[in-house]
Each structure stands twice: as structure tokens, then as C-alpha cells.
Amino acid sequence: MAAVVSWYGPLIDLSAAAGHVGGFVQFLVSVRRVLPHQEQNAATGRTYHRIILEVGDDTRSSFSVSLWSNNTSSTIVAGDVLLLQNIKIVEFRNGLEGRASQMSAVQILMNSKDLVQPEGIDEFIINCKVGNATRSKLRRVSEWIVHTKRTCAENHQQVMSKNWKERMKNDTTDFLSISELLPQSKPCNLNIYASIGKIVLMGSLSLELKGQSSVIEKHSLSGHNDIVRDFITTGCKLCGLPLYQKNLHGDSTYPIDCPDNPKYLHVIGQIYKPFMIYVQDQTGQVPVLVKNKVAEALFSNISADDVSECYKSRHCMLVGTCESGH
Structure with missing residues (x-):
């Protein structure tokens, strides 16, 4: 597409990013995933909050953009269509990514709900207060999103795994997509229909979200195969909190009272340690505490x-076998 030059830089396709390394550009893209991220300044020790977006358009399905966390960026969810302005293209880890600066601007042109009914998209685009080139790009991105969703839905119907339970047609209205779940800000009970992407042990979580390993990755890479120790501990069978849980300072965080017992007494026994599962559908991914x-x-x-x-019992049998072998 022809580049439209403005104070915000040229409006380009994602596929053309390699030709603008070191420069500032505009993107009109669809958000695929939103990942919170923290960085620490080595000189000052201050922690900065950023948001990493995985975005795509009709020319490239995946590209990373890093934004500063603010009122606008904190409301972005998977499925939104954004106009990103004054984004610098930089080389990062043998690839390219976009990075926001103090001059950058973010506009949410369409949210995920606007794309639920394809019939109303044309009218929305016509009434959108943007220039002709931006409107043309918005139309192409919208058509790409609708086409991609339709293709994913068709493929999902054609290649249904035997281990997956197919949702009944008359139940579809009772479930939210993950993109509809994310904007919820108040505690409530909601139903979603999604698949489990991976299980992450709480002990592997860090503030920087670095080094997260799924259970399979951890036991495949480390050679440590005692999975029972990772999942089982002593704790309360009612509230599910481990008895020996400690915070970063080494202090016990085990509550005196059990919130799930009218008598406030813990019922001690063997429990599953709390862990995270990442569930996903076509619209995004979200962690769930289990x-x-x-x-x-x-x-x-x-x-x-x-x-x-x-x-x-199995451990005792193995020990007995080893001792008899000696």
C-alpha cells in the first residue's frame, strides 16, 4: 500500500516493517494477545510497567508491539483494532518489534464486540472519523479478521479432537469468549468455553513473568521427574491453602481461620498445591487459579x-527392590 505521511510517520503494513527500522511509523492492526510485562531500570532500580501486544493485519499475522502502561493501553483486550501512531521499529532478538515512545499515541478504533456482527462493520467504517487511507486499511483489516474467524471456525468443525467435548448448539448463548471476559472488572460468576493451553506451577511464577514453564516443559528440560512433590502438599482440604506456604520474606502466609468453614477451622490433609492453568479460545488467553x-x-x-x-506405596516398593538388589 502507498505510505501516507503525517506527523505520526507513514501508515504502513506490518509486512513493510523491515524497511523502516529505526524510524517512526503508524500501524492499523488487530490485537491477538495482551501480555503485561515489567522492566527494571538497572541504574535507578525503578520498575516500569509495559504491555506487550501481539498484533496482526492483512499482510502479516503476528508482530510484537511494546506500549507503556497507561489508561488507554490498560483497557486493550484481544480482538480490539488499534491505530498505533509514532511507533519506532527496532531490531530485537534477531527479529523486529515496535516500541512506543513518549510521542506515541494509541486509538482503539474498534473493540472486539464491534466485530461480533459482521453485518454492521461497513456502516461503522463509513462513520469512523479517520482519513481515506486509514479507512481503507481499516476495511482490509476488518475483512481479514472476519475471514480468519470464519476459517478457524470451519477448521475447528472439520478437525475436532477426540478428547474435546463439542459444545451443544443450544448452549452457545450461555458462554462468553475470553475477549468478552477480560473487560469484566467486578467479581461475578461467568461461563467460558475454552481449551487448556498449559499448566504452570505457582513456584515458577515471578514478577517479571520470566521463566514460566509448563509442567511438561519443566519435567522434560530439568530431568526432575518427581511430579508428586510439585503438585501435592499438606494443607486445608476446604480452602485449599498450603500449610507451609511462605512469602518472599520467608514468613508464613497460612491464615489462622479457614474462610470456607463456618467454624473457621482448617481441615488438614494432603491437597493439590494451587497452580495456574492458561485457557484459550480463538479470541485470546487468560490465566485461571486452580x-x-x-x-x-x-x-x-x-x-x-x-x-x-x-x-x-510405589516409592516403598522401589526402595525395597533396590535394597534387595544390593
Whole structure:
């Protein structure tokens, strides 16, 4: 497409980013994923909050853009269509990414809900207060989004894994997509229909969100295969909190009272340690905290006590075999 030059830089396709390294440009893109991120200044020790967006357009399906966290960027969710202005193209880890500066601007032209009904998109684009070149790009990106969603839906119907439970047609109105879930700011009960992407142990989480490993990745890479120690511990069977849980300072965070018992007493036993599962659908991904009771349901109603007893008996058998072998 022809570049339209303004104070914000030329409006370019993502596929043309390599020709603008070191320069400032405009992008009109669809948000695929939103990842919060923290960086620490080595000189001052101050922590800066940034938001990493995985975006795409009709010329390139994936590209990373880093924004400063502010009132506008904090409201961005997967599925939004953005006009990013004054974004600098930089080389990063043998690739390219866009980085916001103090002069950058972000406009949310369309949110994920505007694209739910394709019939109303044309009217929305016509009434959008942007220039002709931007409107033309907005139309192409919108058509690309609709086409991509339709293709994903068709492929999902054609290639249905045997381990997946297909949603009943009459239940579709009872479930939200993840992009509709993210804007919810008040505590409430909602239903979503999504698949589990990976399980992340709480012990591997860090403030910088670095080094997150799924259970499979951890046990494949480290050679440590005692998965029971990672999942089972002593704690309260009702509230699901570990008995020996500590904070970063080494102090115990175990509450005196159990919030799930009318008598405020903990019921001590073997429990599943709290862990995170990342669930995803076509619109995005979100982490979900899983505690003991939910973990039991997730693991085919097998209790932590049963897992622990099975592990102990098997461990004793292995020890006995080794001793007899010597």
C-alpha cells in the first residue's frame, strides 16, 4: 500500500516493517494477545510497567508491539483494532518489534464486540472519523479478521479432537469468549468455553513473568521427574491453602481461620498445591487459579490423598527392590 505521511510517520503494513527500522511509523492492526510485562531500570532500580501486544493485519499475522502502561493501553483486550501512531521499529532478538515512545499515541478504533456482527462493520467504517487511507486499511483489516474467524471456525468443525467435548448448539448463548471476559472488572460468576493451553506451577511464577514453564516443559528440560512433590502438599482440604506456604520474606502466609468453614477451622490433609492453568479460545488467553477442589475435578476426581498414598506405596516398593538388589 502507498505510505501516507503525517506527523505520526507513514501508515504502513506490518509486512513493510523491515524497511523502516529505526524510524517512526503508524500501524492499523488487530490485537491477538495482551501480555503485561515489567522492566527494571538497572541504574535507578525503578520498575516500569509495559504491555506487550501481539498484533496482526492483512499482510502479516503476528508482530510484537511494546506500549507503556497507561489508561488507554490498560483497557486493550484481544480482538480490539488499534491505530498505533509514532511507533519506532527496532531490531530485537534477531527479529523486529515496535516500541512506543513518549510521542506515541494509541486509538482503539474498534473493540472486539464491534466485530461480533459482521453485518454492521461497513456502516461503522463509513462513520469512523479517520482519513481515506486509514479507512481503507481499516476495511482490509476488518475483512481479514472476519475471514480468519470464519476459517478457524470451519477448521475447528472439520478437525475436532477426540478428547474435546463439542459444545451443544443450544448452549452457545450461555458462554462468553475470553475477549468478552477480560473487560469484566467486578467479581461475578461467568461461563467460558475454552481449551487448556498449559499448566504452570505457582513456584515458577515471578514478577517479571520470566521463566514460566509448563509442567511438561519443566519435567522434560530439568530431568526432575518427581511430579508428586510439585503438585501435592499438606494443607486445608476446604480452602485449599498450603500449610507451609511462605512469602518472599520467608514468613508464613497460612491464615489462622479457614474462610470456607463456618467454624473457621482448617481441615488438614494432603491437597493439590494451587497452580495456574492458561485457557484459550480463538479470541485470546487468560490465566485461571486452580485450588484443591477444582484440581480434583480437573484430575478425574482423584483426590490428593489417593495420589499421595499411591506414590508412597510405589516409592516403598522401589526402595525395597533396590535394597534387595544390593
